[in-house]
Amino acid sequence: MADSYFIEDKFNPEDRFREALQQVEPGFWKKKPLAEMNKTEWELLCDGCGKCCLNKLEIKGKIRFTNVRCRFLDCQTCLCRIYPRRFEKMDDCRDIDLAAIREKPRWLPKTCAYWLLDNGYDLPAWHPLVSGSANSVHRAGMSLQNRRLISETGITDYENHIVDWPDL
Ligand code: SF4
Numbered sequence: 125m126a127d128s129y130f131i132e133d134k135f136n137p138e139d140r141f142r143e144a145l146q147q148v149e150p151g152f153w154k155k156k157p158l159a160e161m162n163k164t165e166w167e168l169l170c171d172g173c174g175k176c177c178l179n180k181l182e183i184k185g186k187i188r189f190t191n192v193r194c195r196f197l198d199c200q201t202c203l204c205r206i207y208p209r210r211f212e213k214m215d216d217c218r219d220i221d222l223a224a225i226r227e228k229p230r231w232l233p234k235t236c237a238y239w240l241l242d243n244g245y246d247l248p249a250w251h252p253l254v255s256g257s258a259n260s261v262h263r264a265g266m267s268l269q270n271r272r273l274i275s276e277t278g279i280t281d282y283e284n285h286i287v288d289w290p291d292l
């Protein structure tokens with residue numbers, strides 16, 4: 125039986141994205157610093173790539189990503205299946221706040237919208253806010269969709285699963 129807190133079966137990222145878009149000013153991310161964004165704006169900035177939900181190792185002061193995904197990440201949508209209760213259910217799930225974005229060494233992928241904006245870059249053309257579609261991150265091959273991933277359940281040899289994808 126599915127846990128009641130899992131994302132609902134009918135959850136549609138595209139519909140949710142379009143609905144949230146109605147609540148914000150066009151181009152808000154070009155006008156407001158991250159620190160001043162409201163919750164809807166902040167959530168919309170996430171491109172839905174899912175790459176922050178990969179397990180990582182710190183080796184010689186550098187973060188190395190693995191292809192081992194959090195067990196709660198949905199591989200198809202690249203969304204967290206327990207988003208509203210993630211901190212309750214996963215001890216090491218990190219909130220994406222300014223401190224996390226600025227942490228050294230960098231543990232967010234270099235395509236992460238928060239990291240890009242905080243470091244003076246603009247959003248890429250495939251970002252949903254630029255393209256107007258939540259699916260553009262998948263179409264551009266920038267999400268975890270269709271990548272060779274394994275679930276963390278039972279994994280102990282993370283060092284054998286390090287990946288060197290160019291978008292990390
Ligand atoms: S890496 Fe950044 S943009 Fe991608 S899912 Fe995580 S928070 Fe969102």
Ligand code: SF4
Pocket residue numbers: 176177194195196197198203204205206207210214217218
């Ligand atoms: S629990 Fe945290 S790390 Fe796991 S899928 Fe959800 S947001 Fe990602």
